[in-house]
Amino acid sequence: MKITDIKCAVLGENPIVRITTDAGIDGYGEVENSKSYLKPHVLFYKPHLLGADPTNVESVMLRIRRLGGFKPWGSAVSAIEMALWDIAGKAAGVPVYKLLGGKVRDKVRVYNGGVRFPMQGSSPADYAENMVKMKAAPEKFTIIKQGVGFHSAMPHEVPNFTFGEVQPSRFHDNRGLLTERGLNHVIACVEAMKSVLGDEVGLALDCGPGWMVPDAIRLAKALESMHIMWLEDLLTGDYTPHVSADVYREVTRSTSTPIHTGEQIYLRQNFKDLIEKHAVNIIGPDPADIGGLAELKWVAEYADLHGILIAPHGIFDGLIGLAGLVQVCATLPANFIAFEYPVARPDWWYTLLEGLPNPIVVDGFIQVWDTPGLGIRFKEEVAKKYLAKEDECFFD
Numbered sequence: 001m002k003i004t005d006i007k008c009a010v011l012g013e014n015p016i017v018r019i020t021t022d023a024g025i026d027g028y029g030e031v032e033n034s035k036s037y038l039k040p041h042v043l044f045y046k047p048h049l050l051g052a053d054p055t056n057v058e059s060v061m062l063r064i065r066r067l068g069g070f071k072p073w074g075s076a077v078s079a080i081e082m083a084l085w086d087i088a089g090k091a092a093g094v095p096v097y098k099l100l101g102g103k104v105r106d107k108v109r110v111y112n113g114g115v116r117f118p119m120q121g122s123s124p125a126d127y128a129e130n131m132v133k134m135k136a137a138p139e140k141f142t143i144i145k146q147g148v149g150f151h152s153a154m155p156h157e158v159p160n161f162t163f164g165e166v167q168p169s170r171f172h173d174n175r176g177l178l179t180e181r182g183l184n185h186v187i188a189c190v191e192a193m194k195s196v197l198g199d200e201v202g203l204a205l206d207c208g209p210g211w212m213v214p215d216a217i218r219l220a221k222a223l224e225s226m227h228i229m230w231l232e233d234l235l236t237g238d239y240t241p242h243v244s245a246d247v248y249r250e251v252t253r254s255t256s257t258p259i260h261t262g263e264q265i266y267l268r269q270n271f272k273d274l275i276e277k278h279a280v281n282i283i284g285p286d287p288a289d290i291g292g293l294a295e296l297k298w299v300a301e302y303a304d305l306h307g308i309l310i311a312p313h314g315i316f317d318g319l320i321g322l323a324g325l326v327q328v329c330a331t332l333p334a335n336f337i338a339f340e341y342p343v344a345r346p347d348w349w350y351t352l353l354e355g356l357p358n359p360i361v362v363d364g365f366i367q368v369w370d371t372p373g374l375g376i377r378f379k380e381e382v383a384k385k386y387l388a389k390e391d392e393c394f395f396d
């Protein structure tokens, strides 16, 4: 089998990759939403891929893997990798999880990252009210993640929150020491959320990046008795193009609250320090940024060898990304906690695909399906209506 074309169309907010072959089998991958600027980046790899046998996934990846980088520059490589597995699975007549070593679970736990309700403000009461709504969501999530600190509106809405210069944008680009008032505010909001969730639903907190080490340690220690699932990206993370393993280790060694990072990291080499130095308790790679499904699987196994847990990121990965997350997470060892559940945007995305369960999430889990490849098919006549003029040949 040979690759005959690589196409990329932006459908709604997500760039979609389609790889075609001379055997009439095609495969799909998806790039995180709000990244239409990555379409030319996907097509940059085309000359490297034409003529290769897509079912030798690793051999194809060796052609392009070193031509990627930390988020968002690993997205195109990752989406191509998922499309290759989709083809390989369809060609073999098996779901992708079989090619990744086989599943060890029939249903995969997800945590709530994507099902959101607008926040009325940043007070403890606002956080509690928001948590009531998320706890009542029909998906019945067993873990909910909420943003606090620099990963929330607090720097803008809480007076004298930080000694740092508050940046006008809200792209999580604030950084600095917190005031005592700021730190107390974060702790009060967490207490308010825990009063809603009790010990029925786990609470994870996306915190930064941007915290200074003394504040990070103070927060983690203050929350110890509340048994928070994890504190995510306190120091670095999100779009930070480095890892800071030694600095994370200082925080992690000082507290029993689990410390988490890794959503922006590309390739196993960049997880090496975090894992071997036991710099965090939980890693959170995104298959759409780390370099694909097999890369995430390898890193998960290596983390397990070191007693480190994994809760993959995925909030912006769309429905094809969701399919990839289910396939790979079905194969991960017992250090797997849950992956972050993405919601498709806009809503019409749910009318474009066949193959996903309906409803997708039941009691906080997604049932693993057994159809070949990623197990999703486009309803092309419906999807074509949403293609831009320049992409009208995407499904041809």
Ligand SMILES: [Mg+2]
Binding pocket: 206, 232, 233, 238, 263
């Ligand atoms: Mg995050």
